[in-house]
Amino acid sequence: MLIVKKFGGSSVANKTRIFRVAERCIEDYRAGHDVVVVLSAMGDTTDDLIAMAHSIHANPKKRELDMLLTTGEQVSVSLMAMAMQSLDVPAVSLNAFQVQMHSTERYGNARFKRIDTDRITHELDSRKIVIVTGFQGVNKYDDLTTLGRGGSDTTAVALAAALHADRCEIFTDVDGVYTADPRIVKNAMKLDEVTYDEMLELASLGAKVLHNRSVEMAKKYGVELVVRSSLNRSEGTVIKEKVKMEKMLITGVAADTNTARISVIGVDDQPGTAFRIFNTLAKNNINVDIILQSVGRDGTKDISFTVSEDDLDDAIHILEDHKEALTIKEITSNRDVAKISVVGAGMMSNPGVAAKMFETLYNARININMIATSEIRITVLVDKKDVEKALNAVHDGFAGQLE
Amino acid sequence: MLIVKKFGGSSVANKTRIFRVAERCIEDYRAGHDVVVVLSAMGDTTDDLIAMAHSIHANPKKRELDMLLTTGEQVSVSLMAMAMQSLDVPAVSLNAFQVQMHSTERYGNARFKRIDTDRITHELDSRKIVIVTGFQGVNKYDDLTTLGRGGSDTTAVALAAALHADRCEIFTDVDGVYTADPRIVKNAMKLDEVTYDEMLELASLGAKVLHNRSVEMAKKYGVELVVRSSLNRSEGTVIKEKVKMEKMLITGVAADTNTARISVIGVDDQPGTAFRIFNTLAKNNINVDIILQSVGRDGTKDISFTVSEDDLDDAIHILEDHKEALTIKEITSNRDVAKISVVGAGMMSNPGVAAKMFETLYNARININMIATSEIRITVLVDKKDVEKALNAVHDGFAGQLE
Numbered sequence: 001m002l003i004v005k006k007f008g009g010s011s012v013a014n015k016t017r018i019f020r021v022a023e024r025c026i027e028d029y030r031a032g033h034d035v036v037v038v039l040s041a042m043g044d045t046t047d048d049l050i051a052m053a054h055s056i057h058a059n060p061k062k063r064e065l066d067m068l069l070t071t072g073e074q075v076s077v078s079l080m081a082m083a084m085q086s087l088d089v090p091a092v093s094l095n096a097f098q099v100q101m102h103s104t105e106r107y108g109n110a111r112f113k114r115i116d117t118d119r120i121t122h123e124l125d126s127r128k129i130v131i132v133t134g135f136q137g138v139n140k141y142d143d144l145t146t147l148g149r150g151g152s153d154t155t156a157v158a159l160a161a162a163l164h165a166d167r168c169e170i171f172t173d174v175d176g177v178y179t180a181d182p183r184i185v186k187n188a189m190k191l192d193e194v195t196y197d198e199m200l201e202l203a204s205l206g207a208k209v210l211h212n213r214s215v216e217m218a219k220k221y222g223v224e225l226v227v228r229s230s231l232n233r234s235e236g237t238v239i240k241e242k243v244k245m246e247k248m249l250i251t252g253v254a255a256d257t258n259t260a261r262i263s264v265i266g267v268d269d270q271p272g273t274a275f276r277i278f279n280t281l282a283k284n285n286i287n288v289d290i291i292l293q294s295v296g297r298d299g300t301k302d303i304s305f306t307v308s309e310d311d312l313d314d315a316i317h318i319l320e321d322h323k324e325a326l327t328i329k330e331i332t333s334n335r336d337v338a339k340i341s342v343v344g345a346g347m348m349s350n351p352g353v354a355a356k357m358f359e360t361l362y363n364a365r366i367n368i369n370m371i372a373t374s375e376i377r378i379t380v381l382v383d384k385k386d387v388e389k390a391l392n393a394v395h396d397g398f399a400g401q402l403e
Numbered sequence: 404m405l406i407v408k409k410f411g412g413s414s415v416a417n418k419t420r421i422f423r424v425a426e427r428c429i430e431d432y433r434a435g436h437d438v439v440v441v442l443s444a445m446g447d448t449t450d451d452l453i454a455m456a457h458s459i460h461a462n463p464k465k466r467e468l469d470m471l472l473t474t475g476e477q478v479s480v481s482l483m484a485m486a487m488q489s490l491d492v493p494a495v496s497l498n499a500f501q502v503q504m505h506s507t508e509r510y511g512n513a514r515f516k517r518i519d520t521d522r523i524t525h526e527l528d529s530r531k532i533v534i535v536t537g538f539q540g541v542n543k544y545d546d547l548t549t550l551g552r553g554g555s556d557t558t559a560v561a562l563a564a565a566l567h568a569d570r571c572e573i574f575t576d577v578d579g580v581y582t583a584d585p586r587i588v589k590n591a592m593k594l595d596e597v598t599y600d601e602m603l604e605l606a607s608l609g610a611k612v613l614h615n616r617s618v619e620m621a622k623k624y625g626v627e628l629v630v631r632s633s634l635n636r637s638e639g640t641v642i643k644e645k646v647k648m649e650k651m652l653i654t655g656v657a658a659d660t661n662t663a664r665i666s667v668i669g670v671d672d673q674p675g676t677a678f679r680i681f682n683t684l685a686k687n688n689i690n691v692d693i694i695l696q697s698v699g700r701d702g703t704k705d706i707s708f709t710v711s712e713d714d715l716d717d718a719i720h721i722l723e724d725h726k727e728a729l730t731i732k733e734i735t736s737n738r739d740v741a742k743i744s745v746v747g748a749g750m751m752s753n754p755g756v757a758a759k760m761f762e763t764l765y766n767a768r769i770n771i772n773m774i775a776t777s778e779i780r781i782t783v784l785v786d787k788k789d790v791e792k793a794l795n796a797v798h799d800g801f802a803g804q805l806e
Contacts, residue, residue, distance in 0.1 A: 015458055049478075055418055057485040064488070067496050068481035071474035075452075078471035082460040085467070093470050097500040098545050119545070142501050142522070 001166040002124070003028055006038040006134065006156035011171055011230040012076050013043035021171075021230070022083040025129055029089060034124045036163065038134045038156040039080060041072025062107035063143060066136070070096065070144045073133035073152075080131045091129040094119060096136040096144060101155070103137025103145045110137050110145035111213070112154070115162040132159060150211030157214045161221035168223050170210060171230035176237030177202065177209055180253040184388055185395045191251060192235070193243035198251040199225075201343040201377045215239065243345075250344040250353065250398045255387050257338045259289065260312040261369065263304040264319060266329030269296030274303060277319075277326050281307075286315045290339070290372040290381060300329070304370060306381060309335055337369060338387045341379040342394060354378050360397030366390045404569040405527070406431055409441040409537065409559035414574055414633040415479050416446035424574075424633070425486040428532055432492060437527045439566065441537040441559040442483060444475025465510035466546060469539070473499065473547045476536035476555075483534045494532040497522060499539040499547060504558070506540025506548045513540050513548035514616070515557070518565040535562060553614030560617045564624035571626050573613060574633035579640030580605065580612055583656040587791055588798045594654060595638070596646035601654040602628075604746040604780045618642065646748075652756065653747040653801045658790050660741040662692065663715040664772065666707040667722060669732030672699030677706060680722075680729050684710075689718045693742070693775040693784060703732070707773060709784060712738055740772060741790045744782040745797060757781050763800030769793050 005028070007021050021037075029035045040046075049068050053060045060068075077093035084091035096103075100116035123130045134152025137145045147154050153170055160168035177199065180188040194202070196219035203212045209227055218225045218239065228236025267273050278288055289306040307315050312335055319331050340361075347353045354371075357378055361368060366389060370381040382390050408431070410424050424440075432438045443449075452471050456463045463471075480496035487494035499506075503519035526533045537555025540548045550557050556573055563571035580602065583591040597605075599622035606615045612630055621628045621642065631639025670676050681691055692709040710718050715738055722734050743764075750756045757774075760781055764771060769792060773784040785793050 018459065052478075052482065053485055056421065056482050057489040060485045061488055064481045064484045064496060067484070067498075068478060071477045074474045074477075075455075075471060078467045079455065079459050081467045081470070082456055082463045085464055086460040093467060095470070 002034040002036070002163055004036045004038060004156050004160040004163070004165045004168045005171065006152055006169065007040070007171045007230060008152065008173075009040040009043055009045065009076075010173060012039055012080065018079055018083050019087075022080060022087060022089075024230075026084065026087060026089050029129050035129045036120060036124070036159055036165070037077075037080065037129060037131045038152055038159060039073060039076040039131060040134050040152040041069070042076050042079075045072040045075070066107045066144050066146045069146055070133070070136045073135055077131040077133050084129055084131075089129060090127060091131060092123050093131045093133075094123070095133045096138045099132055101137045101158075103139050103147070105139045105141070105145075107139075107143070107145055109148040110139060111147070112137060112158045112217075115158055117162050120159070120163065147213075150214070153211035153214035154217060157217045157221075157223050157225065160223045161217065165223070167226055168218070169226045169228060169236070170214075171228060172209060173229065173231065174209060174227075175229045175232070175234045176227050177239070178252065179250075180391055180395045181255065184255070185253065185391050187392075187395060187399060190234075191237050193238045193240065194251055195243055195345050196239060196241060197376055198343050198345055199239045201341070201374070202252050202254050210239075249346040249350055250342050251346075252343050253391055253395045253398070254341050254343065255338055255391050256341070257384060257387060258309045259306050259337055259339050259381070260309045260333060260335040261304055261306050261337050261381065262312070262315060262319070263302055263332045264326070264328045264330075265302050265332065266300040266327075267303060268327040269299050269301045273301075273327065277303065277328075278305075280318060280322050280326065281315060284314065284318050286311050286318065290370050290379060292370045306337070306339070306370070336384040337381050338384045338390075339379050340382055340387070340390045340394060341377050342398065343377045345376050347376050347378070356397060357394055360393045361390060363397075364389055364393035366393065405437040405439070405566055407439045407441060407559050407563040407566070407568045407571045408574065409555055409572065410443070410574045410633060411555065411576075412443040412446055412448065412479075413576060415442055415483065421482055421486050422490075425483060425490060425492075427633075429487065429490060429492050432532050438532045439523060439527070439562055439568070440480075440483065440532060440534045441555055441562060442476060442479040442534060443537050443555040444472070445479050445482075448475040448478070469510045469547050469549045472549055473536070473539045476538055480534040480536050487532055487534075492532060493530060494534060495526050496534045496536075497526070498536045499541045502535055504540045504561075506542050506550070508542045508544070508548075510542075510546070510548055512551040513542060514550070515540060515561045515620075518561055520565050523562070523566065550616075553617070556614040556617035557620060560620045560624075560626050560628065563626045564620065568626070570629055571621070572629045572631060572639075573617075574631060575612060576632065576634065577612060577630075578632045578635070578637045579630050580642070581655065582653075583794055583798045584658070587658070588656065588794050590795075590798060590802060593637075594640050596641045596643065597654055598646055598748050599642060599644060600779055601746050601748055602642045604744065604777070605655050605657050613642075652749040652753055653745050654749075655746050656794055656798045656801070657744050657746065658741055658794050659744075660787055660790060661712045662709050662740060662742050662784070663712045663736060663738040664707055664709050664740050664784065665715070665718060665722070666705055666735045667729070667731045667733075668705050668735065669703040669730075670706060671730040672702050672704045676704075676730065680706065680731075681708075683725050683729065684718060684721060687717065687721050689714050689721065693773050693782060695773045709740070709742070709773070739787040740784050741787045741793075742782050743785055743790070743793045743797060744780050745801065746780045748779050750779050750781070759800060760797055763796045764793060766800075767792055767796035769796065 103110035225239040506513035537558040628642040
């Protein structure tokens with residue numbers, strides 16, 4: 001079996017942890033498997049390097065920043081190879097140039113285009129554990145790129161896809177994917193299995209277990225992902241295309257507090273108004289999430305939508321700049337809001353989920369500001385102060401239907 | 404003019420120094436020159452990385468150690484590019500993969516085989532300052548190698564040769580090449596010019612201004628080297644093929660305390676004895692320096708020679724192991740010795756130099772243990788305690804003849 005194992009920065013933050021990871025990988029190796037290990041930079045290395053860069057240049061070019069940051073993973077992989085060698089296991093570290101991990105041009109946020117497998121396969125064939133730098137690629141100019149935060153997950157999945165690995169294990173500091181954040185919802189349960197789509201909805205809703213792009217890639221290439229703890233031996237959560245549907249109605253409940261509501265008041269109730277507003281925001285790289293449009297009255301209407309809280313100020317600026325052209329009378333906003341979502345593939349064939357959710361929130365006396373749904377998700381916007389209460393209420397409301 | 408400028412680790416040890424180097428390079432750039440900068444790792448980075456490696460593995464594989472160490476220069480060059488960019492000068496950092504600095508296979512002590520110039524030339528043509536990682540290469544397996552300590556000098560010279568640079572400036576913490584170590588010999592003077600051969604003799608004798616291999620390479624490719632201070636604006640010392648000979652008899656006086664004497668007593672006075680002894684040592688990578696053989700007597704003779712002090716124990720071990728085969732009766736050694744040398748191309752046509760040297764040492768009551776000469780060098784072995792006195796005596800003795 002060929003296994004790709006990915007460990008984050010905290011798992012390799014010091015000598016003791018490096019050896020713990022080494023031993024864990026060696027177990028699989030000794031069991032006869034081919035093992036490819038993907039590592040992030042040690043501990044806070046990446047943040048430290050970024051701080052160093054900012055001490056030199058207020059806004060360093062991403063090309064040079066990537067050149068700097070990619071050293072972090074190279075340190076991790078070489079030390080890991082030494083650790084395995086000190087345990088008498090043949091190992092070799094490889095960086096993005098050596099593997100030939102071809103990425104798009106874009107510095108700081110590149111995507112993989114193609115990963116060569118020759119070198120890795122050659123090293124595996126000579127029975128070495130292969131340790132690869134996560135988070136980085138090489139673009140067509142032969143420059144180093146990084147994949148953006150959490151990119152090492154993507155590296156692991158991309159390698160698993162390119163190598164046709166039997167499984168791709170992502171090690172984190174949690175036991176797996178839970179029905180809700182266990183720090184907030186005391187009855188949260190670990191899921192044994194979850195579909196790619198459910199994982200994507202959960203991840204985009206703030207369950208920060210996996211980098212979203214890595215799940216998208218796993219879905220695209222059919223890579224069986226396992227999220228498991230680097231701290232214990234529990235089995236973790238398997239993420240794949242299909243899971244035992246009959247057992248599940250709701251997979252999980254998630255909250256996202258990095259959100260804010262904007263309302264544009266009194267815009268012309270004419271075709272094209274909404275298009276112009278959202279097109280203006282899109283051109284300025286503002287992603288809009290839930291949208292709610294009031295029924296028109298007196299020739300005008302109100303449109304509310306959510307953006308990520310980080311984008312709120314920019315979004316308001318842009319709307320103010322185009323206030324006249326967009327026929328906006330007034331702009332209001334609220335950052336004290338949060339999204340609560342229930343996610344589950346079983347929802348598609350069960351129309352009662354939305355009603356159930358609204359009922360549990362009503363019983364908990366939580367006001368719903370906005371509602372949005374997808375095929376496998378229902379999201380409501382509530383006041384930020386109600387997040388914990390809402391999460392627990394919804395989770396408990398569906399408790400019987402959770403796997 | 405195309406100028407290659409090399410700065411060592413202490414010159415880029417912190418933000419202030421990085422900017423000082425940046426400004427110095429920018430002056431040449433603004434004067435219209437093409438500028439290539441070669442950097443070592445910041446401050447103690449390399450030592451820190453080595454210590455980190457040793458905390459993981461008592462004797463890490465050199466392949467992985469090189470993978471680790473090469474991150475040090477990559478950090479330097481990316482930060483330098485940011486510093487120049489913050490001063491509004493276009494700059495780009497390149498590592499060994501990007502330049503394609505092809506080296507021999509040998510990890511930890513590789514040599515350059517070929518350096519591609521396409522990428523650098525392309526960046527220079529678009530009027531960027533090009534900042535290249537020193538000390539590192541890529542071997543035929545696509546693995547990173549390092550050139551051994553001081554290797555960044557070699558990188559600079561190799562780049563200057565490949566690019567047909569007009570000059571190659573090596574910045575150090577001294578003003579240039581001196582007639583003797585100014586910390587020991589108070590009358591030591593800075594040389595304006597010195598030949599490659601003289602520099603080689605001086606360097607191999609402990610004047611640690613330049614990495615020897617870099618001087619050999621400069622000589623081979625006719626690269627005009629300049630050694631100058633990174634701390635001030637003094638002109639430094641030019642190292643080239645021919646200098647104004649008429650002015651010079653002696654270029655410098657150097658001491659080397661990393662030496663030890665071994666004597667093998669009572670070996671057979673037969674042809675081949677010396678060959679077998681030195682062949683045995685050579686096969687075990689022990690470099691032998693000065694050799695003195697006594698005239699045979701009673702069918703036996705004594706042979707004395709010097710090795711570097713680091714090799715002394717190994718050398719004695721090896722000789723003990725082969726004592727019988729090499730017909731050695733007894734082995735004696737002495738590590739309390741030092742080599743004192745006078746170097747100068749002018750010596751070739753002036754037979755009085757040796758006599759003058761012996762005279763000055765005799766006047767200072769310093770005992771000479773062994774003597775060895777080359778075309779441009781005379782070396783004597785003295786007791787280690789006499790080093791300072793000997794250096795000053797010889798230097799002052801030749802003072803009138805020093806440039």
